[in-house]
Amino acid sequence: MSVVHLHLLLNHIPTVGFSVGLALFVAALVGKSGDVTRAALAIFFLTAAVAILAYVSGSDARAAVSNTPGVSTALIDAHETAALIALAFMQATAFLSWLALWAWRRIGHVPVWNRAAILILAVVTFGLMVRAANLGGEIRHPEIRAVLDSVVPAADGVPGERLTAARSWGKYVEEHSWVWPTCEILHFVGLCLLFGAALVVDLRILGIAKQLPLAAVYQLLPLGLLGFTLNLVTGMAFFVATPQQYIGFLFLLKMGLVALAAINVLYFMLADEPWTAADGDDMPIGARLAAVSAILIWVGVLFCGRMLPALGNSF
Amino acid sequence: MHLLLRIEQSGICQWIRSTDSIFGYYGILTVHAIGMAIAVGINACIDLRILGFAPALPLAAMEQLFPLLWFGFWVNAASGSVLLATDATHKLVNPDFYVKMVFIALALGTVRLLRVHAFGDPQVDTGLVSTKARLLAVASLACWLGAIIAGRLLAYQAAM
Numbered sequence: 001m002s003v004v005h006l007h008l009l010l011n012h013i014p015t016v017g018f019s020v021g022l023a024l025f026v027a028a029l030v031g032k033s034g035d036v037t038r039a040a041l042a043i044f045f046l047t048a049a050v051a052i053l054a055y056v057s058g059s060d061a062r063a064a065v066s067n068t069p070g071v072s073t074a075l076i077d078a079h080e081t082a083a084l085i086a087l088a089f090m091q092a093t094a095f096l097s098w099l100a101l102w103a104w105r106r107i108g109h110v111p112v113w114n115r116a117a118i119l120i121l122a123v124v125t126f127g128l129m130v131r132a133a134n135l136g137g138e139i140r141h142p143e144i145r146a147v148l149d150s151v152v153p154a155a156d157g158v159p160g161e162r163l164t165a166a167r168s169w170g171k172y173v174e175e176h177s178w179v180w181p182t183c184e185i186l187h188f189v190g191l192c193l194l195f196g197a198a199l200v201v202d203l204r205i206l207g208i209a210k211q212l213p214l215a216a217v218y219q220l221l222p223l224g225l226l227g228f229t230l231n232l233v234t235g236m237a238f239f240v241a242t243p244q245q246y247i248g249f250l251f252l253l254k255m256g257l258v259a260l261a262a263i264n265v266l267y268f269m270l271a272d273e274p275w276t277a278a279d280g281d282d283m284p285i286g287a288r289l290a291a292v293s294a295i296l297i298w299v300g301v302l303f304c305g306r307m308l309p310a311l312g313n314s315f
Numbered sequence: 316m317h318l319l320l321r322i323e324q325s326g327i328c329q330w331i332r333s334t335d336s337i338f339g340y341y342g343i344l345t346v347h348a349i350g351m352a353i354a355v356g357i358n359a360c361i362d363l364r365i366l367g368f369a370p371a372l373p374l375a376a377m378e379q380l381f382p383l384l385w386f387g388f389w390v391n392a393a394s395g396s397v398l399l400a401t402d403a404t405h406k407l408v409n410p411d412f413y414v415k416m417v418f419i420a421l422a423l424g425t426v427r428l429l430r431v432h433a434f435g436d437p438q439v440d441t442g443l444v445s446t447k448a449r450l451l452a453v454a455s456l457a458c459w460l461g462a463i464i465a466g467r468l469l470a471y472q473a474a475m
Contacts, residue, residue, distance in 0.1 A: 192351065192359060196352065196355065199353065200380065209376065209380060211379060212372065213373070216369065216371035216373065219372065220360060220369050223359075307342075310335075
């Protein structure tokens, strides 16, 4: 299986996942069910994590078909831009979904503003994602290219005449030497925040610093989200600027570990057992395993990221 | 300079620079990044708690996190020394390297002061955190940020 297979497999998940999540979320709003709301939020969060993998595997898929007769570069460009916009909205939805899950345990309900924002963003994301998926499908399915000309006016026009959003960002980064180091610095700040908050929570669950009350440690979690968000934004800034640097197994492994981390995070957001043990009591084995795997996953992410330049690319 | 060059050209340093093994240059860089994440991450949690984030966390209990912070620091002192040895002739004449060292020294000094002025305060967790402790927390965050910036920029100068 190649990365192209992975893209073809994963590219269905953002649309399907968000349609299921959205249906559940609306049903929960109507039926006023807390459990269904949390299920919908979890699906939004997980779908968004897989969508990162779907997006970054796209550059291999582009390389694989770009010289195939009958494949329109302009259409691939349009698909890429649509996917990038949809991804941004999807990550914003996931960010708010995480906050809602966090607030649910902290204050017992999801604030109205938070629910409203998620609903609006999820609807917009779903629309954008359907558009991106449709454009992607048209690349290799001429039979559905009914509206090709209206969507992509300059199909296979003069190459390089009109830059896509991603390529103009790449050009901007190339021409402004301060952008890359600045994003790297923020990426390191973000990893410290994420790793620090995760470490305190995980080590507390593993029995170190038992005097820290679990409910108080729970308040540290948004710091981890802040760190992750910073790194997602700066990380995407790197990838979108120079996707050719991130072809290969190691980067894909890093993104795979990030998706795994999302599952791990969901355990801590949904399961009661890590947070209900009386202070001073030993933690259940499930919580301990989740804490150990969280540390291992994040160390793995860091390892993959730090080893990337060793591949010989110009980071 | 002669001594630095001899360190840099020693067998072990040459091996670290040229090997593809994960124990080589990038492996040590990874360890350096993990040590940073531990030391700076834990310190940032403590600083932000002093500044009012996660107010339910008892500061007194957070003192138990200090050994972990120092663990991260010593991991980085060790891995950083190896990294320095592999490129001693360049790093030691680069002002940016000394800027990084000064920031780290100031950050560690701030940790000591915080232990006295925030954690040494018998009022800790009963009343409001003192202004002095807050200023120290801000200084600590600023120094680590400075160290990260100087450290990152060091990487770009090495490539020149």
